[in-house]
Amino acid sequence: MKILAIARNTFREAVRNKVFYLLLFFGVFFAFSSRFVSMLSVGDQQKVLMDVGLASIHFFSVLVAIFTGINLVYKEIEKKTIYNILSKPITRLEFVLGKFTGLALTLLVALASMALLFFLFLFVTTGSFAPRCLIFFGLLYIELLIITSLSLVFSSFSTPILSSIFTVTLYLVGQVLWTFQEFKTRLHEPFSRYVATALYYLLPNLDKFNVKNEVVMEMELSGGRLLAAAAYGVVYVAALLTLAVVIFRRRELN
Amino acid sequence: MQAKTIALFMALILTAGALQFHYDTQVEYFAERQAFVTLPDGKTLKVLSFGYRNLVADFLFIWAIQFYSATHITNRFDYIENIFDVITDLNPRFKAPYLVGSWIMGLEGGRYRMAIRLLEKGARNNPEEWIFEYDAGFYAYRDLKDLELAEKLFKQAAERPNAPPLIRRKWAHMVYMQDNLDYAFRLWKEIERSADDQLSRDSAFHHLYQIDFERDKQLLKRAIGEFRRRFGRNPAELAELRVRGILKEIPRDYQGRDYRYDPESGTIKARRNYKWKSSY
Amino acid sequence: MMAAIEIQGLEKSYPSTFGTRRIPVLRGINLTVEPGQIYGFLGPNGAGKTTTIKCMLGLLRPDRGNIRLLGRDSNSLESRRHLGFLPENPYFYEYLTIRELLGFTGRLFGMSPAERKRRVEEVLRQVGLWGREETKLGKCSKGMIQRAGLAQALVQDPEVLILDEPFSGLDPVGRKELRDLVLSLKHSGRTIFFSSHILQDMELMVDRVAIIINGRLVREGHLDELISRSVRHYELVVEGVDEKAAARAGLSGERRDNRTIIRVETLEEVNSKIRAVQSVSGRIAAMIPVKLTLEDIFMREVGK
């Protein structure tokens, strides 16, 4: 219940923040602007429409995740509002879980509203409904949860600027981590191979959540693959939250 | 409690790694991907990369290197020209992609004309560089056996600033190889005149000797043919060609020595012979 | 009886800027606060008051020593259940209204909705924010923030209140209201531990005082004890002696109307002066021991 109180409060603070709406607005705006981009292209307009729409939603929802994650957690420490929570009978675990739940709820609302508008828009302009996009939105949500957890971990010991840099860097690395598989075979020194292998399995591997192409091109997506991706995401989030709790317990609040 | 939490973290991150391992068995990263279909052209990407054009070019380049060395993907060359076009559009002064791209296209993909197109683009965008046309000329000569194209490319490379003397020699050699003997002779004379190292001088001398020989040989061949038509036999010695008024003078080799003549077969041999052309 | 707050041998240091060594901030604090007391924690800037308080709340980990709140170790969650805390320069979520902040606090204590509603209303009245509870905290004045902070410390009706500089930012009316509130809490059996710089406010309400300087307690005791043990001097008011006679008897002092006010430093001297007055047939109208104020004590300790 205390976790829910913290979650509710986090959610409330997030949705009352102007920047949140600004990002939401931009996401929707760009999704809509795909109409104009698609007019410039020749041929498969629906594909371009979906490409641009999904990409804008992806981009801006990631921004929302990074921004709200770092902002809300770090601000709590920086502005010392955290004293008001931790001086109550609240464990650090409850605090982390509460923050995470609140952020997850915020992201759910943000993503759901963007997705809803996207479907509406797609239906109005092309008269079709692309239910396969739901797969993408589902996996994107998991990706957003990983990003939020990352920002939670970083802001549990670092400044917001560094946290943003770390989170963005890991996000970008996470997007291209799959190339490590190839890269590894090119390393001849055993030590660097071990390091590359370790990094490959430790860092967040986000490529598996990016099924934009598969969805738009109607390529095959096996259930086993989707399930493995989802399981990976859930376990990874749990790992990050545990790490955040470990760091947070050690942390003194000056 | 903290120790338990850390243990939990370890367990979770290992599970995540295991799931990753499992996932990798389900996905063929390169084959399933049809990324290039949607790779926009260079101009569009320039806009889309906002201020990070060079960075995008770098990323694409590094990615392309990884991708094109994944030898198990058989159709990987389908889009290579497009990809390197985009990379070099994004950052036209980034030289490595032209060279590496052309290696991949040529040496791995056997697409030498494509490689040469890429290198010519590199030369256009980097007028101070001779390496692109030099490489291109090399592919044209060695792999396409297109001597004319190779000559053109080596010539352009040789005329770039700071081009090493080697390239002039390649150019002159191409001219020679096309049996354009007078032109080749002039070029090699020029090389000999401006040579400031032994290698150039030697190379020029060898070529001049050989070209001179080939021209004389043609001349003598014609003269011997004429002789045979008139007298029904080969001349007993070359001097007979002058005596019978067919040649005003008997040519000598580049060093002023007499050629060796075999009256039996009517063939001419020089003291030196350079087998650049298989027929000699 | 169990002490409300008990601190034993508390030591705390901070790492220096580059972390090469540790700078001691608290060097062995011992203090006990009995239930029902108002306890003043006094010290110059940087003495270690806030650090001590943060250790009590488990926000900082002490290097050494232990702290018990209502008999429970301060590291346990239970110790915080009956604790209200007002941080120094409190800051709250800008986007919440005062009422929402208090509701949130109530939830953190797991209060039922009905109880929450009742208590929120009660504390709003107690701190004088009733009628202004829908203001967003980002739009509150400093004094309102301070009051809101006090209100959230009171929501679960705690046994022990720990207030770090509760008077800062309050106008004279607000200070008076706060004093009255603290006194009324004391009367209902609560314990209040607070730090302050404003000595007059302290003098008017505290039972006990601790003075901390440079991480050490230099004085600790009942306000009365501290002050009465510290009589500065005595004033004898002498009547029925004219100026010349007084001068002759060695009774020089300030002359007011027909009285002489003589400043005397020790009790010995008081006795000898009384004899001198009697020798010139004078009369002692009053003997006033002039006590130290808290400020005197404080300034003296700081000056050492």
Ligand SMILES: Nc1ncnc2c1ncn2[C@@H]1O[C@H](COP(=O)(O)OP(=O)(O)OP(=O)(O)O)[C@@H](O)[C@H]1O
């Ligand atoms: N995070 C920190 N790192 C290093 N030193 C610190 C830190 N926090 C406080 N200090 C130092 O500890 C000492 C005590 O600080 P503290 O905040 O406890 O003082 P205080 O008595 O509350 O002062 P004030 O009356 O100004 O509030 C000061 O010298 C301060 O510089």
Ligand SMILES: [Mg+2]
């Ligand atoms: Mg302080």
